[in-house]
Amino acid sequence: GENVEQHPSTLSVQEGDSAVIKCTYSDSASNYFPWYKQELGKRPQLIIDIRSNVGEKKDQRIAVTLNKTAKHFSLHITETQPEDSAVYFCAASIFNNDMRFGAGTRLTVKP
Amino acid sequence: GAVVSQHPSRVICKSGTSVKIECRSLDFQATTMFWYRQFPKQSLMLMATSNEGSKATYEQGVEKDKFLINHASLTLSTLTVTSAHPEDSSFYICSAYGLAGAKDTQYFGPGTRLTVL
Numbered sequence: 001g002e003n004v005e006q007h008p009s010t011l012s013v014q015e016g017d018s019a020v021i022k023c024t025y026s027d028s029a030s031n032y033f034p035w036y037k038q039e040l041g042k043r044p045q046l047i048i049d050i051r052s053n054v055g056e057k058k059d060q061r062i063a064v065t066l067n068k069t070a071k072h073f074s075l076h077i078t079e080t081q082p083e084d085s086a087v088y089f090c091a092a093s094i095f096n097n098d099m100r101f102g103a104g105t106r107l108t109v110k111p
Numbered sequence: 112g113a114v115v116s117q118h119p120s121r122v123i124c125k126s127g128t129s130v131k132i133e134c135r136s137l138d139f140q141a142t143t144m145f146w147y148r149q150f151p152k153q154s155l156m157l158m159a160t161s162n163e164g165s166k167a168t169y170e171q172g173v174e175k176d177k178f179l180i181n182h183a184s185l186t187l188s189t190l191t192v193t194s195a196h197p198e199d200s201s202f203y204i205c206s207a208y209g210l211a212g213a214k215d216t217q218y219f220g221p222g223t224r225l226t227v228l
Contacts, residue, residue, distance in 0.1 A: 034216065041222075043219040043221050046216060046218075089154060097208070098145075098157060099145070104153070
């Protein structure tokens, strides 16, 4: 089955700097890769996603890149703000079913 | 946006009792619903996948007789933790997959925190 690895497990950046979180997946059939932000005690919220027919997607300060050959994808947050502090999960799935999550990255943005 | 509700949000029960958690998609029809479990400071672990009107598909290591899933309609799925024990204490989150607005994706419920004494 699919196995998703996520790095780093914790990330601390200064406000205004960029943050990058990387994930790798094992199943080449996976074609949908969402990223979720989860604040303490709350449900995960979808922040951006990418499908396998696209190499990069951007939404304001957030961007995701996908390398199908290498089977890895990354989340990029630019101009970080304290409210970006949360746990971020990557996930991989085939047509949005049976989503497999990475272990999560705790991002702390210091003011 | 799409709304998925879960009830109850918190439940505390005695060891040996059964607990039912409901997951509802409020403004869209969910072709598939998923149940996840999250231990403290850990990732979401998929427990089972259910389609309306059919038996749930359980992940390896998840006891189907202990975690009963019923998907009665396109908007309701229930997870029953039978004969709960302290090790079942966890944060349970459901998600519903469907087309809501212009986006088809999984929408997560707010979660249910189960504490078994």
